[in-house]
Amino acid sequence: MRTKLSIYQKFLDGVPVYLARHYWWAYLWRPAVWFFDHQFIINLILFGQYRKLMTAAMAHIDKTPKGEMLQLTCVYGSLTPSIVNKIRPNVLHIADVSPAQLENVRAKIKNKNNILMTRLNAESLAYRDNSFSTIIVFFLLHELPQEARTRALAECMRVLDHDGVLICAGYNALPAKHFLYRFPVTRFILTKLEPFLASLWKFDILSALNELGRPFHKRAESIAKTEVFSSFYHVTTYQISGDR
Template sequence: MNTRSGSDGAWPAGVGAARTVALGEIDAGREATPALTRYDGSEPVWSHAVPPYLMKNYWWAYVHPRAVRFWERQWLINLILFGNFVKLRDAALSELGASLGGRTLEVACVYGDFSVKLAERIAPGASLDVVDVLPIQLRNLRRKLPDGAPVTLHLGDSTALGFADTTFDQVIVFFLLHEQPAGVREQTLKEAVRVVRPGGKLVIVDYHRPSRWHPLHLVLLKPILRVLEPFSPDLWTHEISEWLPAGIAAKAMRKQTFFGGLYQKLAVTL
């Protein structure tokens, strides 16, 4: 992996030239994406393998070391979610179950204690794998996890997970899809479905179109989300199920909304 030094004031070359990935560029971009590797803490925080859309639109939230230090405050994440972080976290965890056997996959790191609480539910002899494309996010999660936690961290892309088919008993995608262009989002879900075993479960938590009476309806859609979260309005106009693989053999699919419809949990049993 080609990387640069990660000092606080340094930026990787070419940031200003970053651009959003178009639908037809996903496969081409994957050629430059390294294979899934186990994260051991040695990777520099900067990486040229970071997807261009992520660097362009979310450097301020996930990529720069100062951003990680700023946003890694659970009260702040709860504030952004209008006081719903714990409710949404617990809804996702409850959907998975109190004691998780076999193998569990979390696609992308999460600010706050979501991953820590998830790791606490891993049963003896079972395991949790977490994949993220940013070394700095994996380093941040590693710092939060207690010693001896049954968790393995992997540096990799959600659009090319690198695990064998039907590897996992359950997969969780928590507030990731709204940060991805439609084509990337579709490939992420294709990969998530691919690695779930028959009878396993995929749980997704993300934004949803709020009801018409919701006071944040217009305030969020135009002046905030379209500026800071440019891909998130897709989840107001489409169902997540529309991005699932065509012909998916789901045994059950259940959606629940929260906070006047602004957030959703989709549970898919395969």
């Protein structure tokens, strides 16, 4: 007897269950990859803040070491081509667990000389300790359940060099005074579409980084923060330090 599969189970091709279950329609289904990767759609999802977020992220990235850079997971829009063309890191590594996403970003980059794309789960990165001078995490943390988020950040602390830099862009701490949070309908829609966002709102990234860096003798300090859309979003640079 054949068991009927839920739609998401058809996407369980080596990706974490939470990604297939909650985001197949956004990142794994190929027509969706085409649909969402339009400036107009991304800007709509980010309440018109895409340009501001990109400008802030690029300003933070521009101040970081240009050695080995890791963009942890693909993103829609122009972030990756902008890093390649404007920041020009020595090497840009891009890791994502979705082949469709890696193919999509590959098609957007003309000069692929210094780009290395790898299919990896952010929770278990197959890179050596202390491999990267900079890691960029753009709107990923709210899409991971708390345990996966913790594992991904632990991996960032492990693979970042002792004087490396982590740049996180995404949702800021609980936006209790923001109209999108105060208005029950928008709060309901947001937390329905983004089932792990509520846990990120209460998650202290800096404390987590310091705790997770302890086994690697690394500490993190927030050295620059830009808030966007009345503090609903943020871009933060964390400086890593520690003994080799």
